């Protein structure tokens with residue numbers, strides 16, 4: 019099926035959508051993105067994603083090309099036009115195309131940001147096999163740049179990390195810096211020990227996950243203890259459970275790290291409970 023996508027004010031068949039070869043994101047990875055999940059035709063955590071998008075743009079001095087209301091309307095229009103029940107909406111905003119290549123930023127008065135959105139249809143997104151079986155991760159060195167709190171489209175290393183995991187017969191990689199886990203290639207990382215949920219504190223070392231914020235809020239509301247601090251791979255191996263969160267994986271249990279089973283080697287109770295709460299609450303609050 020040919021998708022309808024959005025490019026700079028127009029809804030077009032995906033085969034007709036075009037972006038300049040001089041676009042700053044194409045040449046310099048000079049752009050930011052968001053991924054919002056859709057469940058039962060409703061957008062999950064849209065406000066959180068819109069807020070983080072604003073912050074990413076502002077940190078990079080890229081002009082906000084559209085209001086949050088406009089963005090919501092475009093998201094909804096794409097979900098409707100593409101008949102998405104369960105899936106994702108991908109949004110990317112770049113510094114635009116100055117019509118040539120230059121390291122210096124173009125004049126924002128004459129170079130408008132590029133805005134692209136498209137949907138991904140994922141029937142049964144909330145009922146994925148990996149949520150039932152849990153995933154296996156390897157650890158790799160975190161060699162990304164130092165502003166991981168900005169959601170840029172520089173995804174080469176996370177992409178290489180996924181391939182390293184695949185090669186090792188695993189599903190994902192947890193990145194480690196100065197002996198402590200930062201995050202997964204496309205998710206935030208957690209361990210559970212003695213009923214306490216441990217996840218790295220927010221800083222420029224990690225992306226401030228929208229799912230992370232919601233899950234920690236629900237955990238605290240359910241009287242679960244949360245500790246935000248760095249943890250090591252050895253601690254993870256000795257944990258009772260582990261899990262990851264992201265907009266597309268929600269809460270997904272981790273059952274093995276570097277070949278060592280975590281706890282019983284099956285999805286843990288805390289992860290399963292948080293997944294249920296997150297999905298229930300988010301569906302209710304979907305827009």
Ligand code: PMP
Pocket residue numbers: 053201202203204205206224225226227228229230263264265266
């Ligand atoms: N960390 C990284 C590096 C990611 O790419 C993602 C997913 N975009 C996350 C964490 C999770 O963020 P969110 O819950 O907002 O999807």
